[in-house]
Every structure is written in structure tokens, then in C-alpha cells.
Amino acid sequence: MQTAEAKGEIKNLISIEHLKKYFAIKQGLFSSVKYVKAVDDISFDIPKNSVFGIVGESGSGKTTIGRTILRLIEPNSGVIRYLSTDILSLNARELRIFRRKMQIVSQDPYNSLHPRKLVKNIIGEGLQIHFKLSSEEIYQRVKDILEQVGLREEHMFRYAHEFSGGQRQRIAVARSLVLKPEFLVLDEPTSALDVSVQAVILKMLKSLKRDFSLTYLFITHNLAVIDYMADYIAVMYLGQIMEIGSKNDIFSCPMHPYTLLLLNSIPHPDPRKKKKKVLPKGEIPSPIDPPQGCRFHTRCPFMKDKCVNEEPEIREISKGHLVKCHFPLN
Numbered sequence: 001m002q003t004a005e006a007k008g009e010i011k012n013l014i015s016i017e018h019l020k021k022y023f024a025i026k027q028g029l030f031s032s033v034k035y036v037k038a039v040d041d042i043s044f045d046i047p048k049n050s051v052f053g054i055v056g057e058s059g060s061g062k063t064t065i066g067r068t069i070l071r072l073i074e075p076n077s078g079v080i081r082y083l084s085t086d087i088l089s090l091n092a093r094e095l096r097i098f099r100r101k102m103q104i105v106s107q108d109p110y111n112s113l114h115p116r117k118l119v120k121n122i123i124g125e126g127l128q129i130h131f132k133l134s135s136e137e138i139y140q141r142v143k144d145i146l147e148q149v150g151l152r153e154e155h156m157f158r159y160a161h162e163f164s165g166g167q168r169q170r171i172a173v174a175r176s177l178v179l180k181p182e183f184l185v186l187d188e189p190t191s192a193l194d195v196s197v198q199a200v201i202l203k204m205l206k207s208l209k210r211d212f213s214l215t216y217l218f219i220t221h222n223l224a225v226i227d228y229m230a231d232y233i234a235v236m237y238l239g240q241i242m243e244i245g246s247k248n249d250i251f252s253c254p255m256h257p258y259t260l261l262l263l264n265s266i267p268h269p270d271p272r273k274k275k276k277k278v279l280p281k282g283e284i285p286s287p288i289d290p291p292q293g294c295r296f297h298t299r300c301p302f303m304k305d306k307c308v309n310e311e312p313e314i315r316e317i318s319k320g321h322l323v324k325c326h327f328p329l330n
């Protein structure tokens, strides 16, 4: 029998169906429990060896999705599949073994590394847990991975606080890669860094992806970064995906008004070519009590009556290009 890849079909590494995560919160001593609808019925696939970008404003639920896939947060409902494995059905022991394949690198290179541990131990500790290697083997693997991320053997004997932000992020990437994962969640991995350092780290992440045959879930609020990194993009708003498509679909043929607004907010390098801006109206509503109908209607410049009363389904307009809007653009 021919495999999906042999037939030229796209093979998905991760498949998410109807994922929901509501956080219970209590605002005052006597108030009842309310729910933050951080991720509210989301479905998407991440093709193997691709970079799948999630973009959206602060609080839209990006981090919650990333952490839920790794089961660092337990969802309320939905399905998360890693190839044929149902991630949510794994017990604690199975999950511990599986975790090696899925790693996360988060935004803050200052807090994510233990300040009083040598780099050698920060990177080597996962090897000890997962592979039970000898100390010579661990030393060699740590040295090799440091070189892969542009650091040197001597850096093994320094503490994390002795490094710059960019170098710390290299260490954090090395700590993940040393376990030979297949899937990496990169949650705003460069947004705390200076612009010049950002570019270097993004370039490194791209070449590591190629060298290690990795698949990335790349989370950012920065469209220029997503343009550089991603093959596929999901645009999030208030816990839901508004639009999903290839990078070309999203940048060349945006169909959701929210995507258009985000694209309009990227500064154009040539000020003479500035397009007329369509500006969003008002503030982002609370995810505790999101608007009825289309969640974006309160800020949408093209809003009609139907948008207030009826929630649109997400529908496929062309192959792989989906939009959750009653009146898609283009």
C-alpha cells in the first residue's frame, strides 16, 4: 500500500479538533465563578515538516493553544492527535515518554533558565532523565548541540545569568533540541530580544528546522516575523480562529476583515506606498463575555445585521483557505 507521502498527500503531524479551554475565575469574594473562553472550539492541522504560525493580539489564546497541545494545560474538550496517537488519552507515564518528542521554547529567556545551574547541567538534565546516558556521552551531546546553536564548549561552564538575551535563547533552544524532538512550540521566541538579535535567532531557527527535520508551531503577534517563518497561518481573535491558510493566502488574499486590519498595521518600508488604512473600532472585548454573533462584529468596519445575530461557521473558500465570516472579502 502506498503511504500518504508517496501519493504526494500532505501528512499531518498534529491534528486538533474542536479544542476548548475555559479558565474558571472568581473576580470578587461573593461573585460567582466565571469562565475565560481562552480557546473556544478550534480545529487545525499542522503538516509534518512545516512551520504553522499562529498570530493574534494579546490575550487571543495563542499560548493556551501551544501549552494545551503539550498537555502543560489540560483542555476542557477536543481532540489532539500526534500522528495516530491521541495525546489526551495518554496516562502520566506514557505522557512523560511522549514529551521528549514535543518541546516548547517560550518568550522570556531571562526567566526560563535556572540562574544557578551551569549551562552543561541545564542542557544535560533532560538527557539524563530521558536517555540515561553516561556522563561522557552527555558531555559530548551537550557540546555538539551548543555548536549547532552557535555557542562553544567553554559556554558549558558558565551560568545562564552570564549570557545576553539572544545567547540565553540559544541555550533554551539547545535544551529542547538535545532531546531530539520532532515538534517544537516556539512561543514568541524572539519578542523579548533586540531587533538585530531577533533576525539572527529567527535565521538560526529556520536552519535548525531544516537540519533536524522539525515541525514548528510558531506563535507571535508580529506579522513580519510570521511572514519570514511560516508556511501556514492561523489568525486568532478572542479564542477563535478567524482565518487559516497558506502564507500566500493570508498575505496576498486576506478574506477576514480582522486579517486585513492586522496586515494594515504592518509599517510599510516605503512611506510613499502607504495604503489607506482601515482602522479597528474600539477595544478588544472581554473573553469572559465575548460578543454574540460574530466575535469580531463590535470592531469590524464592514459589520452588518447578520453579524450581530448569527455566529458564522468557519468554511473553506478555496483549498486549505478557511474563513469565519459571513461576508468574506476578495
Ligand SMILES: Nc1ncnc2c1ncn2[C@@H]1O[C@H](COP(=O)(O)OP(=O)(O)OP(=O)(O)O)[C@@H](O)[C@H]1O
Pocket: 023, 024, 025, 036, 037, 038, 056, 057, 058, 059, 060, 061, 062, 063, 064, 065, 221, 287
Ligand atoms: N491560568 C489562567 N487563568 C485564567 N485566565 C487565563 C489563564 N491563562 C490565560 N488566561 C486568559 O486566557 C486568555 C488567553 O490567554 P493567552 O495567554 O493564551 O493569550 P495570548 O494570545 O498568548 O496572549 P499574549 O500575546 O499576551 O501572550 C487571556 O484572556 C488570559 O488572560
Ligand SMILES: [Mg+2]
Pocket: 062, 063, 064, 187
Ligand atoms: Mg502568549
